[in-house]
Amino acid sequence: MIKKYILNHIHKKIHNEQEFYKAYKIFFGTLVSGSRLKIINLLRKEEKNVSEIVGALKISQPAVSHDLARLKKCGFVNVKINKNFRYYSINKETIKPLMDLIDVHMSKYCIHIIHEIKGDKRDG
Secondary structure (H helix, E strand, O other): OOOHHHHHHHHOOOOHHHHHHHHHHHHHHHOOOOHHHHHHHHHHOOEEEHHHHHHHHHOOOOHHHHHHHHHHHHOOOOEEEOOEEEEEEEOOOOOHHHHHHHHHHHHHHHHHHHHHHHOOOOOO
16 A cells, blocks of 8 residues: 555645656556666666666667666666766665565565476475
8 A cells, every 4th residue: 555645745746646646657667678678787786887787688779778768767877077078876865775675576486486487396
């Protein structure tokens, strides 16, 4: 259940229930992309520029730039400019704790799915 204070804050900016769920869909849709998840997890370790992300993940520069634009727009990453480079870092205030929580949840409730896919007979 969503806490009342969160709903009150959101409802000041969103005027109807349809917009509210559309915002949720945009947020969670950001996490659907495998390449965006890889970028998020890479940036959990340290900030990187586009070239460093491209090199580490072996994803094309246009794809990385597109993913970073979506991540930035949705507040998943922050950007700072240093000379000729833009450096991206994970949003430490909200997204880093969220991803840490997701890791805990996945290890407790979802890891069995991986074992099932691989054909392991281990208990989840």
